[in-house]
Amino acid sequence: xxxxxxxxxxxxxxxxxxxxxxxxxxxxxxxxxxxxxxxxxxxxxxxxxxxxxxxxxxxxxxxxxxxxxxxxxxxxxxxxxxxxxxxxxxxxxxxxxxxxxxxxxxxxxxxxxxxxxxxxxx
Amino acid sequence: xxxxxxxxxxxxxxxxxxxxxxxxxxxxxxxxxxxxxxxxxxxxxxxxxxxxxxxxxxxxxxxxxxxxxxxxxxxxxxxxxxxxxxxxxxxxxxxxxxxxxxxxxx
Numbered sequence: 616x617x618x619x620x621x622x623x624x625x626x627x628x629x630x631x632x633x634x635x636x637x638x639x640x641x642x643x644x645x646x647x648x649x650x651x652x653x654x655x656x657x658x659x660x661x662x663x664x665x666x667x668x669x670x671x672x673x674x675x676x677x678x679x680x681x682x683x684x685x686x687x688x689x690x691x692x693x694x695x696x697x698x699x700x701x702x703x704x705x706x707x708x709x710x711x712x713x714x715x716x717x718x719x720x721x722x723x724x725x726x727x728x729x730x731x732x733x734x735x736x737x
Numbered sequence: 738x739x740x741x742x743x744x745x746x747x748x749x750x751x752x753x754x755x756x757x758x759x760x761x762x763x764x765x766x767x768x769x770x771x772x773x774x775x776x777x778x779x780x781x782x783x784x785x786x787x788x789x790x791x792x793x794x795x796x797x798x799x800x801x802x803x804x805x806x807x808x809x810x811x812x813x814x815x816x817x818x819x820x821x822x823x824x825x826x827x828x829x830x831x832x833x834x835x836x837x838x839x840x841x842x843x
Contacts, residue, residue: 661823661834661835661836661837662780662823662825662834662837663834664825664831664832664833664834675830675831677831678831679831711779711780718768718785718786718789719767719786720766720768720828721766721767721768721770721786721826721827721828722827722832723770723782723785723786723825723827724770724772724780724782724825725782725785725791726782727779727780727781727782728779729778729779730779
């Protein structure tokens with residue numbers, strides 16, 4: 616059974632660094648083809664892909680935020696991480712992590728965590 | 738970035754057939770996927786690769802299309818299908834999502 620769960624600070628101040636953890640079970644990030652992605656959703660709005668990390672430690676970032684994002688993983692502890700530097704109120708959202716599987720020249724998110732709400736406020 | 742355009746809302750009666758459309762600003766081949774999101778919940782994968790039904794998803798859901806025009810069909814619609822449906826492409830970088838279609842049952 617595949618499960619993922621996000622954890623984060625809940626609230627932080629503008630200019631701080633947001634650190635998020637995704638703890639998962641039911642699969643391994645050392646398995647060929649496996650990946651974990653981060654997606655966020657402001658309240659009442661749409662979804663925005665942020666970053667992905669793959670079994671071979673390959674990393675992809677959304678260019679619109681690339682210089683602020685760092686994704687990493689701890690394979691032995693079944694965790695993936697995302698850091699966003701210099702946050703502001705526009706980063707207020709629910710942050711999801713999701714297992715990512717490859718298809719025929721595409722990839723998709725087949726299992727999602729319940730999300731963690733992050734509020735940026737002074 | 739590839740822009741995905743969805744109609745914002747639809748209202749149908751239980752038992753009817755509904756089609757939810759998603760149009761891409763450029764070709765995404767078959768790299769289109771569909772998710773269902775109920776209020777307060779995370780998205781759930783329904784269809785991947787334009788037409789492949791995710792395991793465990795009822796056969797009432799189906800997907801079609803390629804290139805720039807895609808459709809998610811629910812037939813017949815049930816009361817539990819009240820949700821927002823998002824399309825997402827991963828053929829072009831970066832992956833992008835549509836704005837979502839809110840499905841309401843009459």
